[in-house]
Amino acid sequence: MEIKYKLYPYPVLSSYSDDYKNGSFDATIDVVRDGYNYRLDFLATLTCQSLLERIKNGDAKYVYHLECAQTGFRTVIQTDQLSETYTLFSQTVNGKLQICPFVVAVKDLNGYSSSDFHDDYQGEVFDIEAGCVLAVGKMVVLDITKNTDDIANTPSIFSITRNPDTSCHQMLVDMSQRKIMIKLPWDDFTNYSALQSLPEAQSILNSLTVVPALVYVLGQLRAQSPDERNENNSDTLWYKVLSKTLSTKFDCEIESTQFDALNFMELAQKLVNDPLSDAFKFLVNSPTSSGGEDE
Known part of the structure; x- marks a missing residue:
């Protein structure tokens, strides 16, 4: 919508008319x-x-x-x-x-x-x-102008796989690899794979997997000294991308005391474009939703 110079049938205060003798x-x-x-x-x-x-x-x-x-x-x-x-x-x-x-x-x-x-x-x-x-x-x-090369829009630093240990029934996170490995129990991974093909379900998947994984990783980094963070993780892709994103998007250096003071639950959601609201909207608007009211 562009503001065009137009005449109104009554006085309107504007920079392009003299309808008002006082004020701006x-x-x-x-x-x-x-x-x-x-x-x-x-x-x-x-x-x-x-x-x-x-x-x-x-x-x-x-x-x-x-x-x-x-x-x-x-x-x-x-x-x-x-x-x-x-x-x-x-x-x-x-x-x-x-x-x-x-x-x-x-x-x-x-x-x-x-x-x-x-x-x-x-x-x-x-x-x-x-x-x-x-x-x-x-x-x-x-x-x-958006930069599409970021954590929110690429799967580059996460790898979601099935945990080969069939006795494990919880999601696990491994940050020792090139990417952050999110390991799901067998049945959970099967369900995840089925939902992954639905673009509208991506916000739910990010809320269930990526957000808690990031909270865990950020907490592990805070437990290390600034020098240890670089020494222990600098060879990994995820650390390089996360460090760059925090610096350019959040004006925070990962190897600083400023990083230690951040709210990691809030930060993790921001890093993946706040998926929780979209997830709730998807669930409320899904055909199986009862609208949240008791019968």
Whole structure:
């Protein structure tokens, strides 16, 4: 969605019109990388007193329209606060993300008027329906270019196999090999293989296998000194990829005390693009789901 210069049947505060003689509206939008995802920080600047009063009274809100043409992603963020934060998941966008800031009526405004109107509108009143635009800011375009060579999008550092020990009925993790070996009991591996062909089930598989395996590996690394981490694991592929990912995506060196202070349960989920939410959605929307309600 691109903001185009347009005329409204009522006064709208914008940089390209003189409908208001006083005040201005715009928004600063900062993007901060949060692992594979992005944190969007919004800060609105509104100097029109009459519109500020409308927001304070609950008649209007700041609205940010986000749209990525390449992926079809589209969402709207509403807030009555000058500052707002939103987490943008990397799988939803790729390429240019357009963000359009508005002030929008959230209630019907009958007899809408303002002393800030241009002199030509003084004494005029307007009936504004909920959802109508009251102010328009400048569109911001962010270039969200994804790097597909990461833990979340490649199976390069994991190898999920059947445990040859038939007496073992638990998942085991071996980090001594070139890849992180996830060994499943015989029946579990058979079920895993059947689900692996379903792309929509990948989030469930990652939640059940990769996330706990990463928690284990990260915990084992923390038990080693920074020098031992490099000495014991530098020859493995998984350590090189994990070290690079933590450095470039999370601004954390694996051979540092900063690494020791991380929450590994949270980090493990972020490293594979937070699969838990998608897993729950898949389960709830599956044909066998009862909707979570008791009969």
